Amino acid sequence: MANNIYFIGGGNMVTAIIAAIRKRGKSFPVGHLYVEEISPERTRFLEDAYSVTPVSPDSTPDADIVVIGVRPQDDVAGVAQSVARRFSRESTTVISIVAGYTIEKLQRSLGEEFPIARIIPNTLTTVDYGYTGAALNTHAKKENVDAFLRTFGKVLYVDEKLIDIITGFYPPNIVYHFVDAYIDAGVLAGLPRDIAKAIALDTIVGGVEFLKQRDVLPQVLLNINNSPGGVGITEAYTLNKTGFAASIQSTVLAAVEKTTTLGEHSN
Ligand SMILES: NC(=O)c1ccc[n+]([C@@H]2O[C@H](COP(=O)([O-])OP(=O)(O)OC[C@H]3O[C@@H](n4cnc5c(N)ncnc54)[C@H](OP(=O)(O)O)[C@@H]3O)[C@@H](O)[C@H]2O)c1
Numbered sequence: 001m002a003n004n005i006y007f008i009g010g011g012n013m014v015t016a017i018i019a020a021i022r023k024r025g026k027s028f029p030v031g032h033l034y035v036e037e038i039s040p041e042r043t044r045f046l047e048d049a050y051s052v053t054p055v056s057p058d059s060t061p062d063a064d065i066v067v068i069g070v071r072p073q074d075d076v077a078g079v080a081q082s083v084a085r086r087f088s089r090e091s092t093t094v095i096s097i098v099a100g101y102t103i104e105k106l107q108r109s110l111g112e113e114f115p116i117a118r119i120i121p122n123t124l125t126t127v128d129y130g131y132t133g134a135a136l137n138t139h140a141k142k143e144n145v146d147a148f149l150r151t152f153g154k155v156l157y158v159d160e161k162l163i164d165i166i167t168g169f170y171p172p173n174i175v176y177h178f179v180d181a182y183i184d185a186g187v188l189a190g191l192p193r194d195i196a197k198a199i200a201l202d203t204i205v206g207g208v209e210f211l212k213q214r215d216v217l218p219q220v221l222l223n224i225n226n227s228p229g230g231v232g233i234t235e236a237y238t239l240n241k242t243g244f245a246a247s248i249q250s251t252v253l254a255a256v257e258k259t260t261t262l263g264e265h266s267n
Pocket residue numbers: 008009010011012013014036037038039042069070071072074075079097098099100120121122123171
């Protein structure tokens with residue numbers, strides 16, 4: 001059966017979801033991908049790149065799923081109220097990707113009876129490493145959202161209290177920062193940038209793959225690699241001294257706190 005999906009907001013995250021749906025067309029057949037987006041340039045881009053059907057805020061096509069994809073600082077409540085006026089709670093599940101915005105707040109605008117999934121995806125949707133944390137209200141049925149969610153990654157159904165933590169924990173930005181710093185380290189030590197980049201990317205992918213193959217925590221491999229008085233333990237000492245672990249942990253905690261604050265301040 002073909003599915004009709006209606007997106008409100010057509011920015012970066014929605015685009016990453018649409019790209020994944022188009023890539024996996026066979027496993028999740030869609031009828032229409034409707035996009036209601038403020039920016040005409042953005043709308044044209046999505047039409048050209050992904051053959052979406054542009055729609056205006058007063059349109060009411062049949063939609064199995066409506067995705068609220070605006071930012072926490074946009075008028076989320078206004079968008080939800082407009083969804084409640086136009087779509088049927090009998091046939092449509094509302095999925096919100098808005099960071100920090102709780103199911104309770106959505107229910108205030110949509111009404112208590114609407115099926116709602118609050119999800120937090122990341123942008124790794126087309127490389128088979130995407131992850132989505134999902135919390136459902138009592139009216140939402142897993143079978144009505146699962147196939148859609150699986151088009152853009154693995155899905156973790158969790159208690160809603162974990163959603164803000166997941167939001168701060170798994171954007172790939174932290175990896176991009178690490179790769180950036182790692183490449184610069186090679187350049188600082190005297191490697192040409194292209195060589196530093198090639199080695200850094202393969203070392204990171206290879207290190208992660210090896211950890212997965214061995215199915216162990218990093219400490220096990222560090223214990224093997226860090227021989228007494230050697231280079232490895234010197235690296236470990238330097239990382240400890242410069243606060244590497246605390247820096248990553250503070251970054252994640254700050255991102256979780258920011259997510260919660262954004263949600264609290266959005267209307
Ligand atoms: N990016 C991520 O990695 C990520 C990951 C997980 C969740 N999220 C969540 O996804 C949502 C979107 O994030 P994003 O990064 O994709 O932001 P974005 O690129 O800024 O996209 C938001 C889009 O929504 C449009 N918009 C605003 N109000 C609208 C309305 N009332 N009706 C229709 N369109 C409207 C904006 O247009 P204008 O710019 O013209 O206002 C913009 O094009 C946020 O709530 C964020 O928390 C993002």
